Amino acid sequence: MPNTPFEHQALNNINLHIKSGQFVAIIGHTGSGKSTMAQHLNGLLKPTKGSIQIGDFFIEANKKNKQLNKLRQLVGMVFQYPEHQLFDETVEKDIAFGPLNFGCTKEEAFRKVRDILPLVKLDQELLQKSPFDLSGGQKRRVAIAGVLVNHPKVLVLDEPTAGLDPIGRRQMMELFTSLHKLESLTTVLVTHSMEFAAAYADLVVVMDKGSLVMQGPPEEIFKFPEQLKKIGLNVPETLQLAMMIEESFKTELPKNIFTKEALVDTITMLLKKETI
């Protein structure tokens, strides 16, 4: 809100290129500006300075944008706790809301709804139920279906696993990685989980106090634990343990240990080497 008493510079001179098909993780602690940045990607917020290009669309400071509707079809946005946005009487109507808004006929919209269900692993039988009678996990899938049904090319996910239990979390992330491949999406994941950023992203973007402070592939970013700790972040647990082993065993281990499996392999190799 520029020129009001509430003015506050939330983002500062961000330069970022995301290639088509990339899986990008934006990390940073609460208030670092990561959600604010994500909301610029589909024109929910407009820059007060600078510009954003998404495909053929330009969003520029101080200019009116006419085609935001099209842009929002291109860039799907899953907010935190998406199930809080469910509103309609039935699951079918709730998911169809987007396509109807973007000009589909009723038949077309409902057909699209049926086509999208298997993608988010929801059963046809749920279509006539009220979304409010579903379990938490199902609600979230319905809300996500409501975004995917518009077939976006870019999917922006803001902490999509918050509040889920470990199994729900894993299923949700598996869903997004498979969608990323199946639908050839460009995915932008806003998260405070270093583990997710390391395990899923090709490109990690680190935010602090509204500025972009680092960007690169996970193995480059997580080489700098001290810098990350200074801004309230850390390296993934797997790497934390690897670093503790390095110190205790006075040895060097690879810097790209981002899954438990990779960690276990590294430890067994180390133990084998030691016993020879």
Place this chain on the structure above:
Amino acid sequence: MKKELIQINGLSFKYDEDGDEVLSNVDLTIHEGEWVSIVGHNGSGKSTLAKFLNALLIPNESNVVLVEGLDTVNEENIWEVRKRVGMVFQNPDNQMVATTVRDDVAFGLENIGIPPKEMVARIEWALKRVNMERYTEYEPHRLSGGQKQRIAIAGILAMRPSIIILDEATSMLDPIGRQEVLETVRMLKKEDGITVINITHDLEEAVNSDIVFVMNRGNIKIHGTPRYIFQQTEEIIGAGLELPFSLEVQKQLKSKGYQLSNACLTKEDLVNELWKLRLKT
């Protein structure tokens, strides 16, 4: 023997007459000064159980839920029970009620009619305990998630409770916020002797507790020390939970033929055990 603070005898509950039982025949005893973890997946009944502990839900029969000897079925006891058992909920934004931090902490005290002079003293004390005394005049919505949860804890502390229940109170926070909240509660347990009941689906948070209750389908499946519980791998996975990081790594090492002699609850444990294994070979 430590004093029994909470006793639950054969508690069953359903929200709907013809629905499924959310809790079925739960027995539970919690002693003074303990750090108790109640773990389970979403929908296992753990939050419902918590609501019985501070009389948000009331059993149908007497002698089923007793808090410091007070039977919650008895209406005269309800306010006393709620004074003694404070609860921090999941979403920090849903529990801020006032426009300044001070007023927010004052809310509970006003409700129970504490005289203003004592109120001021209690608020000051409570905010100091959670390390938020510099934020007295702040608007709660401008604080971080971890700070908001600490304000919620201060609001409870000011009521001088004997028990604090955290109902998934860290699940919406980032790692720093989570750390802040857990550190604060740990200190309250240590220095003020407050009993802590932490309800969570994150077993990592249960590592440092005195006793862990594992819930599944409205039932307490197993309970015991973290060291005991975490060795019941089948039960934990059966309850839809994931082992803490170090134990999961230990389990995978075992499947590759590397058996460590002790259960590794923390990363430090794991490094030590690996070191021992190396010395042996």
